[in-house]
Amino acid sequence: MSTDLMARLGHVRERVGRAADAAGRPAASVRLMLAVKRQPEALVREAVLAGATLLGDNTVQELVAHAPGIADLGPELHLIGHLQSNKVNAALRWATCVQTVDSVALADRLARRCVTLGRDLDVMIQVNVSGEPAKHGVAPECAGALAEHVAGLDRLRLTGFMTVGALSDEDAVVRAGFRRLREVRDEVAGSGVPGTAHATELSMGMSGDLESAVAEGATIVRVGSAVFGDRPARPAR
Ligand SMILES: *Cc1c(COP(=O)(O)O)cnc(C)c1O
Numbered sequence: 001m002s003t004d005l006m007a008r009l010g011h012v013r014e015r016v017g018r019a020a021d022a023a024g025r026p027a028a029s030v031r032l033m034l035a036v037k038r039q040p041e042a043l044v045r046e047a048v049l050a051g052a053t054l055l056g057d058n059t060v061q062e063l064v065a066h067a068p069g070i071a072d073l074g075p076e077l078h079l080i081g082h083l084q085s086n087k088v089n090a091a092l093r094w095a096t097c098v099q100t101v102d103s104v105a106l107a108d109r110l111a112r113r114c115v116t117l118g119r120d121l122d123v124m125i126q127v128n129v130s131g132e133p134a135k136h137g138v139a140p141e142c143a144g145a146l147a148e149h150v151a152g153l154d155r156l157r158l159t160g161f162m163t164v165g166a167l168s169d170e171d172a173v174v175r176a177g178f179r180r181l182r183e184v185r186d187e188v189a190g191s192g193v194p195g196t197a198h199a200t201e202l203s204m205g206m207s208g209d210l211e212s213a214v215a216e217g218a219t220i221v222r223v224g225s226a227v228f229g230d231r232p233a234r235p236a237r
Pocket of ligand 1: 035037058080081164206207208222223224225226
C-alpha cells in the first residue's frame with residue numbers, strides 16, 4: 001500500500017477534524033468523500049482499502065469503470081457530476097446516491113426508472129450558489145421548489161443539497177455561497193413538506209475550501225487533489 005496515499009489521507013482527515021473542532025462540531029458530523037475523477041482503478045481500490053467508505057465520481061463513464069473493482073469492498077458511490085438523461089440507466093447500476101439532480105425532468109426520469117426497477121435511490125439537489133455560468137445546478141431561489149417536487153416522487157429519497165463553491169480567492173465570497181446552501185437546506189428540511197425532513201446533508205467543500213465549508217455546516221466534503229495529488233490530464237481526444 002502506498003504510504004504517500006495513507007499519509008495524505010491522514011492529513012486531510014486531520015484538516016477536517018480541526019475544522020470541525022473550530023466550528024464547535026463533532027468530527028463525526030463531517031464525512032470525507034474522495035473525489036476520484038480521472039484516478040486509475042488501482043489507486044481508487046487502494047484508497048478504499050485504506051479506509052475510504054464514500055467515493056464520488058464525476059461521470060457515469062468513470063463510475064462504470066471504477067465501481068466493479070471496488071464493489072466487493074462496499075463503499076458508497078455517489079455521482080457528483082452532471083447526469084445526462086441518456087445515462088440514467090447506467091448510473092443506476094452503480095450509484096448509491098445522485099448528488100446532482102438539477103431539473104424536474106431529470107428527477108422525474110430517475111424516479112420512473114427506479115419505480116420500474118423496484119429500487120430506491122438517494123438524491124441531492126445541486127445548487128449553483130455562485131451563479132457562475134459554467135456551473136451546473138439550480139439557482140438558489142429555485143432550489144426549494146425543485147426539492148419539494150423531488151420529495152414527492154416515488155422511490156426517490158431526498159437526502160440534502162450539494163454545491164461547488166465559488167471560484168474565488170476571497171474566503172468571504174466562498175463562505176457566503178456555502179452559507180446560502182445551508183439556508184436553502186434549513187428552509188426545506190424545516191418546511192414540514194412530506195419527504196423533506198431527511199434532506200439534511202450539505203455536500204460542499206473541496207481540497208481548497210473545505211475549512212470554510214465545514215465552518216458553514218458541511219456534512220460531506222469532497223476531496224480529490226489533497227489526497228491523490230495532481231490529477232492525471234484528461235485523455236487526448
Ligand atoms: C474534482 C471535484 C472535487 C474535488 O476537487 P479537489 O479540488 O481535487 O479536491 C469535488 N467535487 C467535484 C464535483 C469535483 O468535480
